Amino acid sequence: MSRPPITKSGSERLRGELERLKSVDRPRIIAAIAEARAHGDLKENAEYHAARELQSFTEGRIAQLEALLSNAEVIDVAKLNPGKRVVFGAIVDLEDEDSGVAVTYQIVGDLEADIKQSLIAVSSPIARALIGKHEGDSFEFTAPNGVKHYEITGVRYE
Template sequence: MSSTRPPLTQQGADRLRDELEYLKRVKRPEIVAAVAEARAHGDLKENAEYHAAREMHGFNEGRINELEAALSNSEIIDTERLAVGKRIVFGAIVDLIDLDADTEVTYQIVGDLEADIKKNLIAVSSPIARALIGKSEGDEFEFKAPNGIKNYEITGVRYS
């Protein structure tokens, strides 16, 4: 990735496009209707419904702008077409064993915009992702986590 454009996986770009579509086609008309209804109630200075609807409109339009900019400025990487074997690069789905706790975890290394730890999607810029990049299945490594040094073994690397 020689580009300075932030990377996104194809799946992440699809999720962002779906969100953008929802905000434009569903949420925007709902908010416009709410603003119109609140406006019909009269005096706008003391109309809390109107001010809340206008605020929702601002947040929605801000998110639409953010998503449009992200999608137009990002480099979409099709991880299924990467020919890197078992070496870990952007987009890899990595199976790990925490050697200290004897637990297993699976992460996918994704772009910063699509990272979601609850879904085990870790940002390529995160410390653990940086520790994983370039390693291969079977490697062991140390990682300095917020709660101390962790030791991991990489048990699987795949791309989907």
């Protein structure tokens, strides 16, 4: 079984979330359960049931993060030296050849992908189309709303 890749910054971000869940959220939830339990009858105590549900969600997320981080292979993008070739960890500036709209994405592991932060999974269709290309190359890929044509205007590693 291969280990899923993750960038060093993605690993640090997930470790930060794990630490917050363990040191801040978990004690807060335990206190909320104790307070709700003090109110008496647990069968009809909505505060108690809400706190227990939140505890279950939080413990599940803690277990998930611990498993992900223990299996992931951390790759320090700053130590890569691929030149202007697109590989895992690259921050890629693209220009839509049809509309002229410019976008920037970083190719990251599946564990840390977040399109809202312009972090795209290495397994995504656009990332698979980008891997191995160079700055100045044009490429196309099939998006959910049709075929897109892009030019790679910049490649960098931070």
